[in-house]
Amino acid sequence: MNAYIFPGQGAQFVGMGLDLYENHPKAQELFEAANEILGFSITDIMFEGTSEDLKQTKVTQPAIFLHSVILSKVLGDTFKPDMVAGHSLGEFSALAATGCLSFEDGLQLVAKRAQYMQKACEAQSSTMAAVLGLEDAVVEKICQETPGVVVPANYNCPGQLVISGELEAVNLACENLKEAGARRALLLPVGGAFHSPLMEPAREALAAAINATAFQEPTCPIYQNVTTTAVTSPEDIKTNLIAQLTAPVKWTQSVRQMVADGAKHFTEVGPGKVLQGLVGKIERKVETASASVA
Template structure:
């Protein structure tokens, strides 16, 4: 079975999407529509902006979403997903690509998500750290033993887990995890504790917007971050999406479930090759490539 996977924050690069804009009139129309919806020229920043400008939360998330969803639309008849999944932000791209959300509604939700997350980051200083070379259970137990908020946030691949929380709790966790044999426990250059309880203000704000958005029947199952299994009921998809910001991204488990359910060919749709790299660490028996037009 053919599976399409959609990247999340961190996949952005200067010049992203300019080739699609220049080659395809449909892409041009969608990019211009996005500029109107967002109320600023995101295409200027995507095509010519610096990496610093692209790193602004209000830009990064819509930019990656636009690259992914527009690329999927341009693939046209070649885009025949039998299953989809997206890493964190990428789940919104996956839902547009499999017909649950319209392009316009998806973009509005992603924009609201970015701004809500930014506000939550400003309420309390917090961060994330990548932990390499330890079993998930060791990381989970260590986090649970620490005073303060620190939780497993991104299960990216075996031996690579990102933790999220208060700065002091993250510092303590990194120290303990290195003592327990982690190859690395390294703080990430992010401005907040994504996928942790500290995102509750953002979750509440986004949940309200999600409630007021129409979710349609999907073309194919979406393997959602929160449950790491196939979901087809629009109401269930909606509920899981509402929980996403304060729940871990179970990416390893999602991919393993997709393979168990018959996924053999995985195609990354969007900027970069991050997910293809993770695929090789999760299971080398399946093929992983990038979408091309």
């Protein structure tokens, strides 16, 4: 079975999407529509902006969504997933690519998500840190024992877990994790504590936007970050999408479940190859590739 996977924040690069725009009329049409929907020329930033320009959450999230979804549209009949999953933001891309969300609605939700997350980040001093070389259970225990708000945020692959929370609590947890034998525990260059309780204001605002948006049944099951199991019900998808902002991204568990359900080949749709690397570390026997068009 063929699994298609969609990357999240951090996969962006300068010039992303330009080849699609220049070589495919359908892509050009969708990029121009995106500029209208967003009210600013995101294509200028994607094609010609600096890495600093692209790092702004309000730009990064829509940019990655656009690259992934437009690529899936350009693939046309060759895009035939038996199942899909997306890492954090990538879940929105997966839903738009499989017809659960329209292109327009998906982009508007992603733009609002970025805006609400940015606002939540500015309300409190918070951060995230990557922890390498420890068992998940050890990281979970140290987070629980550390004063303040600090929680597991991204289960990326065995031995790689990202924690998230208040700046002071994350720094203290990093010290404790190093003492416990972590190979590395380093702060990430992000603006706030994604996938933690500190995103609650963003979750509430996004919930209203999601509940006001029409969702259809996707063309294949989506393995959502919160449940890690196959979901097709539009109502369940909405519920899980809302919960995702304050809950951890269970990527390791999702990939293992997809493999258990028959996935043999994983194709990454969008910028970069981060997810292929993670899949390879989770399940070494499966094949991985990047989606590409002539």
